[in-house]
Amino acid sequence: MNEVIDEMNKYELFYNLNGYIFDKIQKMIKEKKLSIESSILLLKHVGYCCVLKNAYSLRFEETPLCKRFKNIIIEEEEKKDEKNDNLLTDLCECYLLLNCEPSSKLISICVPCLLKIALKKEERCDNQKEVEMALLALSDIIQWNKVKRELYLNELQEIIKYHQKHQNLTRLAYQSAWMLLTNIFKHESSLLNIIMNELHFAKEARREMEELMGHVDWGKEKEERKNEKKKDMWIAKRWSRTVDKIILDVEFSDEDLIASLACIIRLFRLTRGDKKIFSISFKTTLLIMIIHHNIGVNGLLKSGAFDFLMEKIQKPTMSNEDTNGNLKIFLEISRQLKKGRRMKWKKQKERH
Template identity: 45%
Template sequence: MFAQENQETSISKMLNELFCELEHCNEDEQRKKIEEMNEMMNEMNVDEIKSIFTKGLFNKMNKMIEEKKLSIENTILLLKHVGFCKALKNLHDYRFRYSSLNKRMEEMIIEEEEKKEEKNERLLVDLCECYISLSYNFPPKLLSICVTCLLKAALNKEESEENQKEVEIALLALSNTEYNEIDKELYLKEITEIIKYQQKHRNLTKLAYQSAWQFLIYRFFNDDSLEEVIVNELHFGREAARELEELARCIDWKKKGGVEMNKEETKDELILMRWLCPFFDFFRSCRSWNEEFVELISSITKVFRAAKNNFCHIRDQCIHTFLNAVENMAVKIEDLLKSGAVDAVLEEVHQSTLNEDTAYECLLFFLNISERMKEEEDDEKEEMKRRSIKMEIFEKMEEEGYEDAITSFHETTDFLNKKCYYQLSLNISDYFVNA
């Protein structure tokens, strides 16, 4: 039933035992045990969740439903929380998609949606939340039903704590649609209203607001016509910068651990990391540029500096973002200077704990700057500005002893060859912006 590990954690064993007891309990007892299981899940890391919630387990749940040993209501209570934890922790695990329970969910959603009378709206929302947060690569008909249903739930502006939680779950589930193509008519008006209302009234939780933006940014990946709405109407740069800085103030950056020490991350750490992931796609695709994005890169730089000692996964995601920004011709090199990104990456090159992947991205960052700074401008004023920026960057490189660092990397031939870093030049002069 469960994937057994040689060394199961005590919390995994306890959750395993509780699940095994479910088929011998009445519905009320089941509910109490599932609520206990949900509390345990909050303390589990992604590996523990993956080890327990397997395709075999989901098939077992489906069989229990067929044998009337587990009610749909209690199944939903458990699955909603599994989906919530999976989405929050950015766990990409697709085994549910191939289970018999996934098929049952799809059939139930279509059946409930097609009812002419006595449609159970609450049940439909619950089913959609479970299905979207646990599965992937959704059939178009089901995706349309779920997106429409979940956006309707997320538009509920009631300010009770219970409703805020339901809105959060609905938006978190929507963010799990990732790159699935969705007709703009199904979501744009609604998601814009949700974001604008939050900007005015601050009615959403931090996770709900991040999830709304993540859903929209993933749509942008397939539809660049959304850029005007995202950049100028909804002010993504300004909003993301503010949210990032507020979250950064809530994190204990000096603590040892995070995922590197197999410790569970706090909710604020998880939400901050969820912001950084769509930045990667946004900076790769965005063609508009304004001062708000200088503010955003400045906020990312602050997070990068705070994270670099004890939160390597956050540091690395910041570097990914810087790299995508410098490769995007819409992003001005002077803004990377102004925001502190150039200084931050220069500092990272000197870290004694620098690993090869991070070193590669740092070098590629400067290789891109160097290439862009070699392109002369036709306009005299722009050419003078380009030369001034080149001089400023070159002086920073000299001050930081950047040449010695690059030389040491080139002396380590394994660094360039072992992982086939073909994009890196073997000519040391290519990494410098020569004035």
């Protein structure tokens, strides 16, 4: 079953893993055809694939199975003695990975539980996998405004800083820690200085994307590397989405801006755009860089963005969305050029 789920793309996950499947699993548990432990492990893997591939709206929170899991989590947390920590961890991960809108009560239980796992620093392979799963589940929480600051900030900084020194996390775990921090940033603008200046987000995101692109022979389909290659591609795309989340609110240096844009363009080329979703994400990023960060023609030339856009326009066929996106970008470039000429003319007039 896990192998079948691994092979599904985000659209197949979205359409096939629905309320009917969860009700079927609930029925099998009741009829003792499937143990609760086995169902949790299966659904953890489902959630892992869904979050990694950005497949949402599984409607898990509307099902009796979700209610059952919530009750077990609350019961385990309230136990004073003989608490089953492994069961609680598995259930918290399963619940967060499959649930787009976790309740405040469950968040207050799951976040400390999973941060405790994420703080493990041993570099054993099995430990790294545990930490990866915990951070991936936490990175998917949207409602961080419901979480008290003292539950996460010091721990997250420790996780990221320790990895920067000791390289103890997997690539996905490290990316998830950053996605988690940038999700929180939307509710905690005071984190901006920590993200950019203490933890060096721009440098780290670019380095990780460059390493991912160099880590894989993207042009060859080797069967033994197929699943690993797919995972690396999804991690790279998660980095791109993380940049998208924060780029409007962050002041990049000119050097970081051009280097980051060049990196995203190279990533886009290597993954061949991977359907329209990544294409739209890339163009949104580029528009923000042009409008908000005033990246000029020189920056577009240095980063390779201008050449990339010209290649897209010269294709014999383009979708309406592609045409619309490209036109918006060229209109903004045109406005920047006019703005630059007006500024130059104004300065010359002031001199005379």
